[in-house]
Amino acid sequence: LVVLGGLAMPKIGVDPVEMKRLVGEVTGGDGLVIGVCFMGIFERTGWYNHIGFDYVLDSVIDTELFER
Template sequence: MKILSTSKGIGGQLTAFRELVKRSESIIFVGSPGFCTPFAELLAYGLRGSGKAMMFIPNTDVKNARSIIAAPQGMQLGDSVVPEGDTIVLLGGLAMPRIGSTPGEIKAFLDNLPSGSGKKLVIGVCFQSIFEKGGWTDIIGFDHIIDSDLENCLKSDAM
């Protein structure tokens, strides 16, 4: 894949995401429960007030799909929904070791997921190139990937 732009921080990640989905009407986030859920809610927060329908599917469990709604506390999972959308966002937790998903399973899942408008836009959002390192880019037809890197620094005066 060719690099289109670079940015820093969460703001840069949200800006890139908003740009990619500006023509989307309905966005389905797919990720591992717990780990990916807050990332879906964060990305959805960047789209609050946009009128876009947003939902989260844990792993490939379509029966447990939930809407993502705006609440006074931020974006949260809402009621059960039948997932149908023109944009699919695969979150990097799916590719983490011991999560249980393989690129082949996710490819089959994507091929069988209903789409309201025909072709689905497939976006990956991950950290530290996990989709590329795990061979997912060879199997999944990503249209775009937002790949972020994390640097942690623990500071303390107590030690």
Template sequence: MKVIDQKNGISNMLNSFRKLVNKSNKITFVGCPGFCTPFAELLAYAIRNTNKEMVFVPKLEYDKAKRIDFTEYGMQLSEYIDAIADTVVLLGGLAMPRIGVNAKDAKNLVKKIAEENCSVIGVCFMNVFKKYGWDTQIDFDYIINADMVITTYASEE
């Protein structure tokens, strides 16, 4: 895959995502519960003022798809909904070995969710899709990768 954009910061990550889903009508996020859920909600928040329908599928459990709604508390999972969409977003937590999901099964789920001409987007940290070979096993149209530098400070008392 070739680099098409490179910027720093969370707001730029959200801007990149917003551009990629500009023409989408329904977006289904697929990720592991707990770790990926808040990232799906964060990405959904970036497009909250659009008419896009948004869905979250935990792990590969198609029948547990829930709608993502904008509430007074932010983006929240609500009622069960059909996951079929014109855009599928795979979240990087799925590729972590301890989660127990393999790329082949994730690819099969994408086929089940995807409408014709579906866009497949990966969103991950620390190049996890590349690290575990998912970038060559899944037909991503785009991957948004973010790297982090963590600095923890302590008082000098």
């Protein structure tokens, strides 16, 4: 099961406790759980305390400005 980081954004309003319940329901408690997010959103919103991710792909976006 892949959990997308956008769900952890505060303005979206998904409760991590409810997501943990849903993950358990979908996987039967015995499935692989992969998180995909940007900029540490799962860590910043405390989702690691609720969901037992097997793997997390956490990308960081670097911005560079080039001028002529």
